[in-house]
Amino acid sequence: MKAIWSIIKKELLSYFTSPIAYIIIFTFLLLSGFFFYSLVSWFNSVAMQLAQNPYYYQQININQMVFSPFFHNLSIVLLLMLPLLSMRLFSEEKKMGTEELLFTSPISVTQIITGKYLASLLILLIMLVLSAIPAVFTFIYGNPEVMPFLLGYLGLFLMGAAFLGLGIFWSAITENQIVSAVLTFGTLLLFWVLSWVGYSAHGLWQSVLNYLSFFEHFDSMTKGIFDTTDLVYYLSFAFFGLFLTHSVIQSRRWR
Amino acid sequence: MIETEHLQKKYGDLVAVEDLSFKVDSGQIWGLLGPNAAGKTTTMRILTGFLPATSGRAIVAGYDVFEQAEKVKKEIGYLPETVPLYPEMTVEAYLGFVAEIKQVPKTSKKAAIDRAVEITGLPAVRKRLVKNISRGYRQRLGLAQALIHNPKVIIMDEPTIGLDPAQIVEIRQLIKSLRGEHTIMLSTHILAEVTQICDGVVIINEGKLMASGRLDELTSAYREKDGVYLRLKKADDEVLNFLGGLPGIENVTREGEEIRLEWDRNNDRREEVVKFCLDKQLGLLEMRSLALTIEELYLRIVSGGIEQ
Numbered sequence: 001m002k003a004i005w006s007i008i009k010k011e012l013l014s015y016f017t018s019p020i021a022y023i024i025i026f027t028f029l030l031l032s033g034f035f036f037y038s039l040v041s042w043f044n045s046v047a048m049q050l051a052q053n054p055y056y057y058q059q060i061n062i063n064q065m066v067f068s069p070f071f072h073n074l075s076i077v078l079l080l081m082l083p084l085l086s087m088r089l090f091s092e093e094k095k096m097g098t099e100e101l102l103f104t105s106p107i108s109v110t111q112i113i114t115g116k117y118l119a120s121l122l123i124l125l126i127m128l129v130l131s132a133i134p135a136v137f138t139f140i141y142g143n144p145e146v147m148p149f150l151l152g153y154l155g156l157f158l159m160g161a162a163f164l165g166l167g168i169f170w171s172a173i174t175e176n177q178i179v180s181a182v183l184t185f186g187t188l189l190l191f192w193v194l195s196w197v198g199y200s201a202h203g204l205w206q207s208v209l210n211y212l213s214f215f216e217h218f219d220s221m222t223k224g225i226f227d228t229t230d231l232v233y234y235l236s237f238a239f240f241g242l243f244l245t246h247s248v249i250q251s252r253r254w255r
Numbered sequence: 256m257i258e259t260e261h262l263q264k265k266y267g268d269l270v271a272v273e274d275l276s277f278k279v280d281s282g283q284i285w286g287l288l289g290p291n292a293a294g295k296t297t298t299m300r301i302l303t304g305f306l307p308a309t310s311g312r313a314i315v316a317g318y319d320v321f322e323q324a325e326k327v328k329k330e331i332g333y334l335p336e337t338v339p340l341y342p343e344m345t346v347e348a349y350l351g352f353v354a355e356i357k358q359v360p361k362t363s364k365k366a367a368i369d370r371a372v373e374i375t376g377l378p379a380v381r382k383r384l385v386k387n388i389s390r391g392y393r394q395r396l397g398l399a400q401a402l403i404h405n406p407k408v409i410i411m412d413e414p415t416i417g418l419d420p421a422q423i424v425e426i427r428q429l430i431k432s433l434r435g436e437h438t439i440m441l442s443t444h445i446l447a448e449v450t451q452i453c454d455g456v457v458i459i460n461e462g463k464l465m466a467s468g469r470l471d472e473l474t475s476a477y478r479e480k481d482g483v484y485l486r487l488k489k490a491d492d493e494v495l496n497f498l499g500g501l502p503g504i505e506n507v508t509r510e511g512e513e514i515r516l517e518w519d520r521n522n523d524r525r526e527e528v529v530k531f532c533l534d535k536q537l538g539l540l541e542m543r544s545l546a547l548t549i550e551e552l553y554l555r556i557v558s559g560g561i562e563q
Contacts, residue, residue, distance in 0.1 A: 006355035010341070017343035097337030101400065104303040105356040106328040 003107040007115020008122070011089075015123060020088070024081050025127055032131040035073040039066045040138070062144045063224070067135070071152040071222040074131065075214075078124075078160050079192060083184035085123055086167025087177040089116045090245070094175035113245050117168055124160040128153055148224030155221030158234035159214060163188055165241025172248045188214070256281040256408060256438040257302065262311035264297050270462055271297040275311070277457045277467040281407075282435045286453040287442040290557060294462040295442040296336060299410050302440070303333040316407045329358060332401030332437075336412040338393050339400070342386035346377060346396060349385055350403055357404035371399040375429060391422035398429060402437075409433065411441040415448060427452050446549045458556050465556045470549070477552055480505070482517035482545035483525060488538025490514055497535070501527060517545065 015021035043065045050056045093099040102112055132153060138144055167184040174180050195216050198209035210216045217230040257279040264272040272294040279285045287295050300306040302313055304324045313320040316330035341349055350368045359367045372381055375395040380388045385396065394414065401409050414430065415423045423445075431452050433439060440457075443449065449456055450470065457467040466473055487494065490509070498516060499507040503524045506517040518524045525542075532539040 003356060003358075006352060010344075010352050013348070014341065014343055096339070096341070097335060098339040098341060100300075100303075100305055100333065100335040100337075101339035101353065102356070104305050104328060104331070104333045105353075106325050106358050107356050108325075 003111045004115040004118065007107075007112055008119045011116055011119030012122065014088075014092075015085075015119070020084070021123055024085055025123070025130065028077060028081055028127045029130055031077050032070075032074055033134060035070055036066075036131075036134050039070055062138060062142055063148045066138070067144065067149055067152055068222045070135075071156060071218075074156055075159055075218055078156065078163060079188050080185070082124070082160055082163040083167050083170075083181040083188070085120055086164050086184060087171055087181035089120065089168050090172040090249075091175050091177045091180045095177075109246055109249050113168065113242055113249075117164060117242060120164045120168070121161060124157065124164065128156055128160070145224065148222065151224055151226055152222045155218050155230070158231065159218055162214070162234045162237035162241070165238030167241075169241045169244045169248065172245045256316060257285075257440055258314040259298075259302075260312040260314075262298070262301060262313055263309045264294070264301060264306065264462075265309045272301070272308070272459075272462045275459065275462070275464050277464060279438060279440060279455070279457075281438050283454040284430065284434050284439040284441070284452055286449040286456045287440055287459070288446070288449065288456050288553060288557075289442075289459040289465075292461075293459045295459065296412055297462075298459070299333075299335075299412050299440070299442060303331055303410055304328050305333075329404070330407045332404065332406040332409040334397045334401045334409070334411040334414055336416065338397035340385045340393060340396060343384065345382055345384055346372075346388065346392075347381050349396065350399060353400040354403050359404050367403050367405070370405075371403045374402060374432075375399040376425070391418055391425070394418060394422070394426060395429070398426070402433075407438060409437050409439045411439065413442055413444070415443065415445065423448075446553055450549045458553065460557050474549075474552055477555055478520070478545075480517040480545070481520045481523065482506075482515060483528065484510070484541075484543050484545060485514040485516065485528070485532070485539070486512060486541035487514065487532065488540060490537070494535075494537060498528070498531070501531060503527070515545065 043060075043062060046065070047057070047060060050060060090099070093102060103109070135149065139146075163184070166187055167180070170183040170187070171177070171180040173183070191212060192214050194209045195213035198206050198213060198216075201209055211233070217233050220227060221230055258277070260276050262272055262275040263270070275294075275298060287298065289295050297306065301308045302315055302320060304320055304327055307321060315327045318326040318330070320327050341352075344352065347368060350371055351364065354364045354367050372378055375398050377392065377395055377399060380392050385393070388396070394417075398411075398414065401411070411430070415426050418426060427448060430439065430441065434454075441453075453470065455467070455469045456473065458465045466477075468476070485498075490512075495507050495509065495514065498504060498514065501524065503518050503522045504516055505519065506515075508515045516524070516528060529539065529542065531537075
C-alpha cells in the first residue's frame with residue numbers, strides 16, 4: 001500500500017506541476033458551468049411561462065429538464081477530455097526512460113498500475129466535485145430529487161473510471177502521448193456509438209450491442225435508476241483495461 | 256556477488272546475448288566492454304531484473320534474478336544510460352520518491368537522502384528543480400538514486416557519457432570512492448576509464464563473451480612477447496644492431512625516440528639489457544616494461560576475434 005501511495009503522490013505532483021491538470025480541470029469546469037447555466041436559464045424561462053397554468057407547472061421537473069441533460073453533456077466532455085488525462089501515464093515514463101527506474105524497483109507492476117490509475121481517478125473526482133458546486137444552489141433554492149442527482153454523478157464517475165482504464169492501456173502501448181490519446185478517444189467513441197448500431201440490429205445482437213454501449217448504462221443512471229448491471233459493466237470495463245495494461249507491460253518485457 | 260551462467264536473450268530471431276557466463280567478486284569495480292550493439296545494455300537490464308533472459312541464470316547479491324526478483328531489486332542500484340529523472344520534481348523530492356519505491360524505511364528516509372546527496376556532491380542543488388540543473392548534476396543525481404537504498408550491487412550503463420572532461424573526472428572519482436562498500440559493474444566505451452577505475456573487465460562482442468578476468472591477468476594472458484621500451488642518450492643504428500645481437504633478444508625496433516626490445520615471455524632479458532647499456536655507456540635515461548595497454552587488449556580481443 002505504501003508503494004501505491006508513493007506512486008499516487010508522484011503522479012499527482014506530475015499532474016499539478018505541469019499545466020495539463022489545470023487546463024483539463026479549468027476547461028471541464030468552464031464547459032460544465034456553461035451547460036449548467038444554459039439549462040437552468042432555459043428551465044427558468046419555461047417555468048415562468050408555465051407559471052400561469054398550475055397543471056403544467058406541476059409537471060415540470062428540474063431533474064429531468066436540467067440534471068439529466070447536464071449529465072449527458074458532461075459525459076461527452078469527459079469522453080473528450082479524459083484521454084488527455086490518461087495519455088501520459090505510461091507513455092511519458094517510456095519516453096523519459098523512467099520506466100527503467102520503476103521496473104527495477106522492488107515494487108510490482110500491479111502496484112505501479114494501481115498507483116497511476118488511482119491518481120488519475122483522483123483528478124476525475126476533483127473535476128466532478130468542483131462541477132457539482134453550482135448544482136448545490138438548486139438544492140438551496142429549489143427541491144430537486146437527491147437520488148437521481150447523486151446517481152448521475154456516480155454514473156459519471158464510473159464512466160470516467162472506465163474511460164481511464166482504457167486510457168491507461170493505450171498509454172502502455174505507445175510512447176507517443178498523442179497516439180495514446182487518439183487511440184483512447186477512438187475506442188471510447190466506438191463503444192459510445194455501439195447503441196446506435198444496436199437500434200438497427202435485432203434479437204441477441206441488439207442486446208449485446210446495447211449492453212456493450214457506454215450510453216445505455218449511463219442513461220438509466222441519470223434517470224435515477226440504479227441497476228447493479230450498470231455498476232458491474234463499468235467496473236469490469238475498468239478492470240479489463242487495467243488487466244490489459246498489466247499484460248502489455250509484462251509481455252513487452254518478456255518479448 | 257554478480258554471476259551469470261549461460262545467459263541468453265533473444266528478441267524474436269535476433270540473439271542479443273548468447274551463452275554469457277562471468278563472475279564479479281564482492282567489493283570490486285568491473286567494466287563491461289564491447290562495441291555498439293554488443294549486448295551490454297541487454298546484459299545490464301537482465302541483471303537488474305528489467306528484462307527477463309530467454310535462458311540461463313543470473314545471481315546477484317546471492318539471489319536468483321528470475322526467481323527472487325524482488326529480493327534482487329532491493330539489493331541493486333541501477334543507473335541506466337538515459338538517467339531516469341522527473342524534470343518537474345526537485346532534487347530532494349525525486350530522491351524522496353526513489354527512497355520510497357526502493358522501500359527505504361520511513362524513519363531512515365531523510366538520512367538516506369542526506370547521505371546520497373552528500374556522497375554525490377548535490378547539496379548545492381538540493382532544492383532545485385531537476386529540469387533546471389546541469390547535465391553533470393543530472394548524472395550525479397542518477398548516481399544518487401542508484402545509491403539511495405545503500406545497495407550491495409550497483410549497475411551503471413555508460414555513467415560518464417555526454418559529460419565534459421572535468422565532469423568525467425569527478426564522476427570517476429565518485430565511482431572509485433564506492434569501491435569496497437559496493438560491487439559495481441559499469442559499461443563504457445572509454446577504455447582509459449577502465450584502466451583508471453576497474454579491477455576487472457568482461458568483454459563481449461555480438462552478444463558473446465570474448466574475455467573476462469582481472470585486468471592484470473588479462474593483459475598478461477594476451478601479451479605475446481615480453482620486452483621493454485628504452486630511452487638512451489646514444490641511440491644510433493650501431494647501438495640498435497648491438498642490442499639486436501644480445502642473446503635472447505628477438506626483435507629491436509625504433510619507435511620515435513624510444514627503442515622497443517622484445518623477447519620470449521619466459522626469458523626475461525632486463526638485467527642483461529641494463530648491464531649492456533651501462534657497460535657501453537649508452538646513457539640509459541628510461542626503461543619501462545612493454546605492458547599491453549587496454550586499447551591493445553580490447554582490439555586484440557574484439558577485432559582480432561580471439562576468444563577465451
